[in-house]
């Protein structure tokens with residue numbers, strides 16, 4: 001049985017409210033509730049659309065706080081950061097300012113799955129985010145706790161954004177592409193119950209503002225204020241009825257204040273409000289590892305993981321303009337290190353299993369992130385593994401605190417110490433703050449539209465962890481879409497204009513589209529995080545081309561106005577276009593290619609002569625192992641020997657590295673992209689086809705499917721492809737493999 005909930009004294013909200021009171025009595029276009037990653041990008045996006053915006057958050061000094069790992073990006077997540085940046089969002093540029101260790105993950109694999117990632121200096125990240133937000137003249141920051149929503153329930157529903165066209169609905173929606181609109185596994189009834197309450201929610205309501213509480217001093221009661229707004233975006237993260245847990249100790253809170261015993265208060269009033277309006281609420285949990293003292297680590301016993309040099313920034317503008325490397329603020333790079341758990345560690349984890357918390361969700365087990373599991377889950381799930389990696393990531397340039405990535409597990413503090421001290425290099429380590437778990441309410445995102453506006457209350461948007469996701473990048477991606485749509489609609493309404501077309505990213509346009517479509521059409525029963533495998537168009541949705549895919553869309557919507565970004569895009573598009581045209585126009589004799597050592601570049605393989613004696617430089621670049629650099633060097637040699645060519649024409653215009661990457665990937669992937677669209681087309685037409693009952697779902701027949709997918713297919717035995725698409729956890733790619741497998745059998 002869980003111990004009774006205790007309420008430690010929360011640190012009073014620091015109050016410099018004098019100048020706030022004047023601001024509180026104004027009317028806003030948009031109010032964003034929460035200064036986390038969703039809130040920051042939502043507020044900035046709303047402000048960029050011209051909306052008079054207020055960001056109301058519990059503590060101004062925690063705006064931009066990295067609650068868990070001090071890093072941004074990674075595989076799938078790095079793609080999201082680049083896309084947010086392409087829409088002029090904040091997370092990428094702030095991460096460039098505060099980054100102290102940069103790496104492109106999967107660098108040896110294809111460009112589609114490469115993921116930029118960087119380690120942050122936590123203080124610099126927050127400082128840079130706060131400074132950026134303060135630079136928006138139409139964005140006001142408030143320190144207050146939102147307790148309730150103001151609704152105008154008498155009005156008929158106002159369509160704040162123009163409805164989506166049928167064509168658009170099909171393009172953006174999984175229902176159109178894959179027939180994915182719900183889940184049909186064994187936890188489906190839970191989801192259905194949540195949705196039933198959502199559909200009975202008030203339909204004729206429209207948001208009018210929020211009720212906030214401020215405290216002027218510790219001894220005075222809180223004062224309530226109403227702030228009026230045309231649109232409200234709620235981004236309260238892990239705070240809704242949050243409960244923090246270490247061992248069997250439970251206490252109310254949204255998260256710990258960094259490196260201290262103090263906690264930020266949970267958001268109870270707002271959770272009650274959402275429940276009162278029949279939003280479908282359920283519980284999720286997540287956890288963070290202990291923080292350790294770097295001066296007590298035996299670094300020599302660990303494996304060094306240096307940063308890449310030169311560091312590759314997130315921001316497209318910074319990447320294009322190579323005179324602006326990242327780390328502008330930090331100005332220096334650090335090393336990370338790696339160690340691992342061992343059999344002794346695993347023994348301790350299992351020995352003290354009984355000391356772990358008992359949760360509200362999933363019969364006391366808690367509903368945590370499947371793909372970012374606690375150490376206990378890893379040891380339990382993979383009993384044969386003798387070790388799990390642990391990355392030692394310094395939290396900043398001016399601190400000794402180190403984040404042991406991979407070690408979350410809310411055991412009692414003394415057990416956490418025993419576990420961590422069992423590892424190589426950490427034998428004498430000290431814990432600065434123990435790890436803990438947080439369990440919180442989230443809203444089933446099926447209650448939202450593709451703009452992230454709630455279906456039941458006009459003008460009310462939700463974004464971030466409150467919608468069932470986990471991760472800073474997923475939060476910021478939702479934030480920018482919710483903020484932009486809220487801002488544009490509110491500005492149009494206040495000036496009496498027609499409702500604008502919404503900003504919706506299609507599944508074939510960006511990971512942001514995949515994320516939001518998955519959430520609002522399928523919902524989620526566990527913390528959702530992004531992976532490249534979730535995107536059916538992942539070959540075209542690369543991190544290197546996010547600006548080419550999205551910036552024009554952002555400009556048209558009024559979200560991207562930065563001149564430097566727009567001219568960087570113009571120049572990049574021109575350079576890429578020129579380069580590809582030159583490759584297409586240049587005929588290279590196969591004999592010339594071979595004579596200049598071209599075949600050696602391809603590991604001795606010969607360029608096929610079947611299609612004649614000549615190939616364009618573009619066709620040669622498609623060959624495996626051939627780089628753009630190789631092809632251009634040979635092209636220049638050939639040009640030099642040609643008497644008609646002047647020396648000016650011989651050299652190629654020097655381009656930033658990012659242009660080379662995009663040209664190379666566009667050429668190499670051209671035929672795959674074409675095939676991808678063809679596959680998706682045939683898949684779309686095949687949804688009603690029957691799957692024979694004797695299909696054996698195993699790795700012999702379907703080698704690329706995960707164990708989880710095979711297990712679910714074997715158990716559920718879908719009779720059509722449409723049914724298969726409704727199984728939660730089935731990736732679009734796996735559905736296409738299954739389709740090809742069945743077609744081949746027939």
Ligand code: FAD
Nearest residue numbers: 034035036037038057058068146237267287464465471475
């Ligand atoms: P948050 O960053 O949580 O921000 C919420 C904001 O809302 C805060 O500023 C808060 O002060 C404010 N707020 C709340 N209620 C109110 C109110 N009523 N009025 C005004 N302001 C309010 N992510 C991972 O990817 N992997 C992990 O392993 C991981 N572990 C985590 C462990 C813990 C303990 C925590 C707390 C988070 C963890 N995260 C993890 C999640 C990551 O921190 C979030 O995904 C991300 O911060 C979500 O961003 P957000 O903007 O939705 O919310």
